[in-house]
Amino acid sequence: MSMDNYLRTLNPQQREAVMINDGSLLVFAGAGSGKTRVITTKIAYAISELGVRPWQILAVTFTNRACKEMQDRVIDMVGDEGQSVMIRTFHSFGVWLLRKYGQLVGLDANFKIYDDDDSVALLCQAFPDDNKKEIAGYYRKISVIKDRMEKPNPLDDRLCKYYSKYQSMLQRTGNVDFADMILKSIDLLRRNPDVKEQVHKRFKMILVDEYQDSNKAQFLLLKEIVGPDTFICAVGDDDQSIYR
Numbered sequence: 001m002s003m004d005n006y007l008r009t010l011n012p013q014q015r016e017a018v019m020i021n022d023g024s025l026l027v028f029a030g031a032g033s034g035k036t037r038v039i040t041t042k043i044a045y046a047i048s049e050l051g052v053r054p055w056q057i058l059a060v061t062f063t064n065r066a067c068k069e070m071q072d073r074v075i076d077m078v079g080d081e082g083q084s085v086m087i088r089t090f091h092s093f094g095v096w097l098l099r100k101y102g103q104l105v106g107l108d109a110n111f112k113i114y115d116d117d118d119s120v121a122l123l124c125q126a127f128p129d130d131n132k133k134e135i136a137g138y139y140r141k142i143s144v145i146k147d148r149m150e151k152p153n154p155l156d157d158r159l160c161k162y163y164s165k166y167q168s169m170l171q172r173t174g175n176v177d178f179a180d181m182i183l184k185s186i187d188l189l190r191r192n193p194d195v196k197e198q199v200h201k202r203f204k205m206i207l208v209d210e211y212q213d214s215n216k217a218q219f220l221l222l223k224e225i226v227g228p229d230t231f232i233c234a235v236g237d238d239d240q241s242i243y244r
Contacts, residue, residue, distance in 0.1 A: 054084035094181035146179035200227025211236030
């Protein structure tokens with residue numbers, strides 16, 4: 001199907017969103033209104049009509065399943081070159097960045113990523129006499145704190161104890177947890193302007209699906225990877241936001 005035919009399948013508002021490709025664009029739309037379709041058509045339009053190279057496009061969404069569905073749609077529209085579009089979650093983009101440049105923030109190229117179970121096990125190893133369920137609860141608090149880029153309440157002695165030990169053990173082992181994929185990526189880009197410039201030069205177009213689900217750390221990572229000449233488009237539904 002030609003690009004014109006794809007555009008004809010869109011309603012006027014969707015088509016307008018696809019055709020705007022300068023500066024920045026924030027699209028608010030409700031559930032079932034075709035938000036992801038706008039993003040995938042926008043990617044295809046940029047490649048086929050605007051001459052943007054597929055590898056210069058980054059699309060971010062929130063689940064691996066959504067990434068695959070988006071990639072498949074793009075490939076259906078533009079063919080095999082759609083495989084070169086980078087479509088990732090915020091966390092997997094962070095992993096890509098840290099595998100490539102992580103030595104600049106003290107990470108080995110083969111660093112291990114701790115999932116929630118690994119992280120709880122690490123704390124249990126540090127505090128073998130403490131209740132495992134309670135440790136798991138405190139780990140969840142630590143995870144929320146890190147996503148919000150905050151520090152633990154100094155009046156909560158036990159949380160501070162767990163947080164301090166957990167962070168020192170991650171640092172000592174040279175490994176990362178889910179939150180660190182974002183936090184260390186932000187740190188990397190802020191401390192290494194040459195790396196940030198390379199990222200800015202690579203990605204001419206960045207698109208974010210389900211933007212309403214972004215937390216503070218993800219928002220700040222996005223700010224770091226958007227360059228002065230990058231087109232940024234975010235699509236979301238503020239009625240579904242999980243952060244207020």
